[in-house]
Amino acid sequence: MLDQGAPPPPPSPTASSSPGVAARLMRRKPVERLVAEGGQGEGGALRRTLGLWQLTMISIGATLGTGIFVVLGEAVPKAGPAVTLSFVIAGFTALFSALSYAELAGSIPVAGSSYSYAYATMGELVAWICGWCLVLEYGVSVAAVAVGWGEYLNEMLDGTIGVTIPAALSAPPGDGGVFNLPALIVVLLAMAFLLGGARESARANTVMVVVKIAALVLFCAIGLTGFRSGNYENFMPLGMAGVSAAGATLFFSYIGFDAASTAGEEAKNAQRDLPRAIMLSLVIVTALYVLVAAVAIGAKPWQRFDGTEAALAQIMNEVTGQTFWGTLLAFCAVVAIASVVLTVLYGQTRVLFAMSRDGLVPKVFSRVHPKTGAPRANTLIVSLFCGVLAAAIPLGQLADATSIGTLFAFALVNVAVVVLRRTRPEMPRTFRVPLSPVLPALGFAFCVWMMGSLSTVTWVVFGVWMAIGLVFYFVYGYRRSRLAPSEVK
Template identity: 55%
Template sequence: MAIDLTLRQQILRCKPVAAFQADAEHAAGGGLRRTVGVFQLTMIGIGATIGTGIFFALDAAVPEAGPAVVLSFVIGAVTAALTALCYAELASAVPVSGSSYSYAYATLGELAAYAVGWCLLLEYAVSGAAIAVSWGQYLNDLTERLFGFRMPDAIAAPPGAGGYLNLPGAVLVLLCCLLLVRGAKQSAVVNTVMVLVKLAVLALFVVLGATGFHAANLHPFAPMGMAGVGAAASTVFFSFIGLDAVSTAGEEVKNPRRTLPVAIVAALLVVTTVYVLVALVGVGAQPWTAFGGQEAGLSAILATVTGATWPGALLSAGAVLSIVSVVLVVLYGQTRILYSMGRDGMLPGVFSRLSPRTGTPVAGTAVVGVFVAVLAAVVPLDVLADLTSMGTLVAFAVVSVGVLILRRTEPHLERGFRVPGYPVVPLLSVAFCGYLLYGLPLPTYAMFAGWLALALVVYLGYSRHHSRLRTEEAVTALPVVDRTVRR
């Protein structure tokens, strides 16, 4: 039986942390299975991040900032670090699937959580499509170097860049979905192998690329000034998207209060070190003016520096595997967020329906796979990248605000990790996210506003009526919390 609440009460009702914990404990017997340890979870964070931009971000960002793109990566890393610390605290306090959607539901209310869930659709589904789009370029580069063959641009290049239907990207998405339905443990093992390969390949780039390093290529260091550095920071931030994928596995890791924060921080340290080294070697190995319009840029740099074809071919092979691991992990994260939203009644129950054999959301994974495959096939890459950054930055800011609120509303809640320098670090995280949002183009804001307007329509028409918090039985188990009362 539904209870009678005003619209204001509905949109502000929060799901108590105890209710999230009860859901996770209930799921332990018949839901998601805890099979992932610290190392594999760290590899998930690295796998979701490295490859989402570093293999092609320099081609877009260096023309904006020149050699100072290294500073752009540092700004992106600082933003990611501040937010990662906030994620670590919330993940240890609310160790469930759903990432920032669940954290927003516990702190900001139902409507805010729903909006964040749609932001995460942009972060995971759209970034998965964006990375899958780039896979065809590196696959072409590899086959051309090894066999002298390449697929026609009409079916391998992104729409708007000479392509009409990105077939390799769509096929990659569907293959990753087939692996995901087999189970989290199997997917984590495959991802770990691919991550280790990609780290070895990027280490090879740093070592060989450094032999062609010329200090003269770093002058002028910032030809576009700090405005260019800021614009490039908004562009390369796309490369840091994925660290929060660790928090989507909250109900599938062992000892989550310790494992989640350790994996988040460890993944951030590895990713930041790799990015800064690759960016520095890249801009030092060739003039910054050569990056514009360059395809498979890191591979081209190695070919120029060494004068041989095998290093470039090896790097392209690493990029092919790297992009596979990224798509695999972001699709994994997306299905777990939709699983949480479906379990809460925010989306149709198909997304929370688990296979009794594998313990995975097979139907939800299939829906996500088809959606992302279509995006990868027909949407231009630059549109996908900017929308992804927008959705991610908003979600990151919400997480940082969530730390501030949960510290006030649940001061005695058990936390496996606490943000150092509180409240300065969460406030700085919000400020840095705002700075990067400012650098995004106006058309992206318009598309994002349209996306949120669509979310509002769906929430008012469907989700608020099907929320678990709406029935008397659910309210008895999951009491409504109105944060306005506490304020």
């Protein structure tokens, strides 16, 4: 018989005493645990081989080229000469988010990027949503960029040997083709580099980045000879609405500056070098974008931009009256856009690596090859998926779908940096966002504003994507999460 004055016995550890559904959805992964698990995968570990130079080149490689070489031709008809202002607006939007990324990358140097930051600050469900957005951002942008690569490949082939790939094999359904073979090929080439490991991929990317910067400098030098100030007389013919719409589309051009943050577990000195790489790459890319766009509009009236992905090569041909320079630029663009595919595909595999290690996606994505230190199975699966997507979906739809996923993830990063400041003010930070929480709040507001500028169709696609992700989470990730209580695994 129990003593009436004694306290009641503790409840037995049954399911009834386990955390409720809401508590499980909000469970956070401690920063210390995130960092301690860094690099560890199934059967092996990632290798720390990347310095500041390689990290900066990864971010530039993932960013520079997409908007200028591919999306510029689609954005000019929306904004006219004010497309230069659209680039600046998109760049400012990226800057505020880049500041937040820089602080979090230095504080939580892991492979999951904004997914891991959300896991540490806002809980598992928000982290899953962020990670699912990153799958859309990185995976689909690989496909979108690969589509543009095929356009420049045809320009190069036409200028050198007078042959082009038939439309049936160089454009996706809906754009006059049946299957975009070049897009599939460039994804498979990037896959081959990634299977060799991070160091080998970084070396190949550095060479390609140097080529693309040289190509853009060459374009500016030649384009200035055909510059006509009269092309800027009606600067904003479609109003601020057009500038905003073009800015939302061009934000696609800045996707990738955060790619260095996905290399957190392969950087030699991640806490020092990641913030520097992120900020340095964004400054270089923004300056080049605005300069090239300004020269392009000056050399060709905005009304004559017809949506082609190979706009810069055409301008070179028109200004010089020769096909050589356009062909040379097309060759450089083929190399440049290949580097975007390589580095963005790298980022996608590392995000899935982190999500797999947490149990939210299958273990195969965190399996590391002991010889190369690369997640080979992950790379194969992601590359094949992106390659098929590139071969079957038109570019315009892909670019906008990628933008909305990116903006959503960036918005969450701006929230995460404020939350971590309040919950862990004592944590060491190698970089701090100035004027916090004002600048993160501005970053969040800009992201929401630009999301509102996207089309209804894009929002519908995003909503369907989120619904699919939530179904997958509750069917698979919720019960298999490594933070889940044992009785629900």
